Amino acid sequence: MHDIKYIRENPNDFDATMARRGLDGMSAEILALDEDRRAVQTTLQELQAKRNEESQKVGEIKKAGGNASDVIRLVAEMKKDMAKLEDQERELAFAIKVRLSELPNILAGDVPDGAGEDENVEIRKWGEVKVPKGPDHAEIGEKLGMMDFETAAKMSGSRFTLLSGGLARMERAIAQFFLDIHTGEHGYTEVSAPLLVRDNALYGTGQLPKFAEDLFKCTTDHWLIPTSEVPLTNIVAEMIVDEEDLPRRYTAFTPCFRSEAGAAGKDTRGMLRQHQFYKVEMVSVTAPEDSEAEHERMTQCAEAVLQKLEIPFRTIVLCSGDTGFGARKTYDIEAWLPGQETYREISSVSNCWDFQARRMNARCRAKGEKQTRFVHTLNGSGVAVGRALIAVIENYHDPSDGGVWVPEVLKPYMGGVGKVVTSA
């Protein structure tokens, strides 16, 4: 959600940032509506003032024992005009809100220009690629007899996976490991949150009203969360947080559900793009002046778990055309996948600035201050569990026996097992 005042004062800047995302400038249209609305509002308020004044007279006349029917008739007449103005005001306000809530966030100044993902900019690379090329996770997993797409399809259709045995356990181990690092070393508080949420929560984080088709909706008024960013960020919705209690850092391990409506035919092999996957998410809520530093910190938190897993990765900053709706700036972390001989996204870390905070009315207040400010919210995968499993399978594959070595840091979570192999 945008601040109409900002648009009033900086219409050209506003249009320029939208243009960087490939969107037409809308400030003129919005400001015209805004001006109309204010004109209507002023007229309406004058009438309301008059009505209040006359209505009070009725009380005074009646108290004095007089006859107030003339005044009553006068005010009753006024109400027709007022109703009309009220409708106009409502319609204009709604039209403005629709436009403001469907426009993406303003970009940070240092987001590189670009039309799409090809123009994202690599900012660092970590780790030595030891397996430049190899079988992909689907082949490895199926040969192990622990990754079954047919059985999953039998009950659920495409884009679902059934893991079993060592790989099912490894998925759980990865999640546990991530959570322990974020809670134990990075200062995040573990949260177990609802997976079903209502409209207003999704509106708050920006998935609604524009991206309903990417989500699964229940027959009740609930939606399945596409990421635990939704429940974690909505913790502070409608709250005024003491600034001394910031930053607030939350992490959760949850399934995520996505319809993948726009992804037909994309990544159809394997478990890279699924309707359901597990993810460990991080969310930070900060005071406005702290979000940029927190963004860097959070990105490092995500990188840290990959480093401990010894998965080679690179970090890129998304260009203007690829940055998501709610984000002001986004870093993607991409893990090396030998099966694809390329880096693929395993984490996305975004600073949403006050964009979500405005939508969910999440504010903070410094001690002794009266004035509240919108908090800044950030979210990042820490990291996608399903994709981390893919990365481990492919980077730790042993061609000699088809098994998968267990990364050192996961061994405690795997009961000390050193390698996942087919049980003979």
Added chain:
RNA sequence: GGAGGGAUGGCAGAGUGGUUGAAUGCACCGGUCUUGAAAACCGGCAUGGGUUUACGCCCAUCCAGGGUUCGAAUCCCUGUCCCUCCGCCA
């Protein structure tokens, strides 16, 4: 699922149709007093919006959205949340 009760300022809590944006207490801020602090006393203390060069004036807001009325925190309808009892249930 059935029956009932509730939602008021940062918190607690009055207020059932007419100067109620809202008593009172606590908290908070400023001051007096004090070596300092506490206590006591005095004063201040909601938010959003419109309008104005400005002082200010005005409008809206007592969970949310509709409605009744000349006038609504107060009456009616719908929704949300919380509580109690009954039923069901991992």
